[in-house]
Amino acid sequence: MALQQENSAHSPVPAHTPSGSIPVTLHGRELIPNRRIPLDVSWVEDIRVNTSAVERRAASIPARRSVKKDYQAAWLLRAISCMDLTTLSGDDSAERVKRLCAKARRPLQDHLVQALGIEDLHLTTGAVCVYHAFVETAVKALEGSGIRVAAVSTGFPAGLSPLETRVEEIRRSVEAGASEIDIVITRAHVFNGEWNALYDEVAAFKEACGPAHMKAILGTGDLLTLRNVARASWVAMMAGSDFIKTSTGKEAVNATLPVSLVMVRAIREYAERTGMSVGYKPAGGIKTAKQALDWMALMKDELGRPWLEPTLFRYGASSMLGDIERQLEHHVTGRYSATYRHPVA
Numbered sequence: 001m002a003l004q005q006e007n008s009a010h011s012p013v014p015a016h017t018p019s020g021s022i023p024v025t026l027h028g029r030e031l032i033p034n035r036r037i038p039l040d041v042s043w044v045e046d047i048r049v050n051t052s053a054v055e056r057r058a059a060s061i062p063a064r065r066s067v068k069k070d071y072q073a074a075w076l077l078r079a080i081s082c083m084d085l086t087t088l089s090g091d092d093s094a095e096r097v098k099r100l101c102a103k104a105r106r107p108l109q110d111h112l113v114q115a116l117g118i119e120d121l122h123l124t125t126g127a128v129c130v131y132h133a134f135v136e137t138a139v140k141a142l143e144g145s146g147i148r149v150a151a152v153s154t155g156f157p158a159g160l161s162p163l164e165t166r167v168e169e170i171r172r173s174v175e176a177g178a179s180e181i182d183i184v185i186t187r188a189h190v191f192n193g194e195w196n197a198l199y200d201e202v203a204a205f206k207e208a209c210g211p212a213h214m215k216a217i218l219g220t221g222d223l224l225t226l227r228n229v230a231r232a233s234w235v236a237m238m239a240g241s242d243f244i245k246t247s248t249g250k251e252a253v254n255a256t257l258p259v260s261l262v263m264v265r266a267i268r269e270y271a272e273r274t275g276m277s278v279g280y281k282p283a284g285g286i287k288t289a290k291q292a293l294d295w296m297a298l299m300k301d302e303l304g305r306p307w308l309e310p311t312l313f314r315y316g317a318s319s320m321l322g323d324i325e326r327q328l329e330h331h332v333t334g335r336y337s338a339t340y341r342h343p344v345a
């Protein structure tokens with residue numbers, strides 16, 4: 001069962017499109033990657049969010065008719081390539097990280113790869129995301145694969161250690177070989193409207209990242225209002241973040257569609273205003289193939305095709321790959337297998 005590759009209205013995600021080959025445009029305008037710009041507090045203070053309209057629109061996304069059959073399989077393959085396959089547990093070990101890296105290199109079982117006819121795709125996840133202690137292990141395990149290693153940093157998940165310690169943590173992870181750094185912001189700067197302090201913090205983290213890409217985790221479940229989510233998004237983007245990310249996976253509420261709608265609309269308005277692109281990473285509690293499709297639909301509707309590339313879109317997920325594999329097995333065989341047959345690590 002080879003997948004159809006044409007780019008129809010139902011399949012905006014050809015499975016074999018090489019990553020990064022799509023020019024980043026919005027409304028026909030070519031965008032450049034984000035870089036730090038001076039903080040304009042008026043942009044932040046002027047933000048208003050119509051919460052009930054956002055909630056209504058977000059609720060309509062999962063209710064829509066989903067893509068089916070080969071098209072759905074193509075979208076799910078794309079979701080795998082946009083995944084930061086993650087382990088962030090207190091009982092993480094080098095062995096678990098090595099198993100996770102093996103899964104990142106070969107995310108689908110061989111019989112599925114053959115049945116789908118995607119041997120030439122050399123499908124991998126976008127990155128593996130770990131604590132600093134396992135960066136070197138992951139770098140070694142992924143050598144030659146082109147899969148990037150992301151490290152959570154800056155006192156993850158609370159982000160409350162001294163600033164020098166947090167900055168030093170970034171430097172160490174970059175030295176150890178991480179090419180992506182997921183930082184956490186000080187949530188209190190948002191509650192207190194301390195926009196200059198938030199901007200300076202994120203800018204200092206970005207500088208410490210050097211050539212590594214930086215994803216700014218806002219901890220949206222802690223931010224109380226959608227307006228705060230939008231305001232924190234704008235400050236993080238002005239301070240030079242390459243991506244904005246919802247959650248650590250440790251808050252009581254993690255990635256949700258309403259929060260994501262607010263964040264991706266902030267990315268869109270920022271691009272319209274500055275001509276610069278920022279990536280998006282929903283993370284925490286995204287566990288099913290259905291959720292993967294919902295988020296891709298949201299990205300495509302709000303930002304367009306360029307935001308379905310791993311250069312601009314990632315899921316942070318520790319267990320979603322198992323469900324995607326299970327759904328693809330059902331697509332190929334017509335039968336559902338037991339969840340335990342699709343371990344992630």
Ligand SMILES: O=C[C@H](O)COP(=O)(O)O
Nearest residue numbers: 249283284285316317318
């Ligand atoms: O950044 C990624 C998250 O920590 C993953 O959360 P999850 O375990 O709920 O998938």
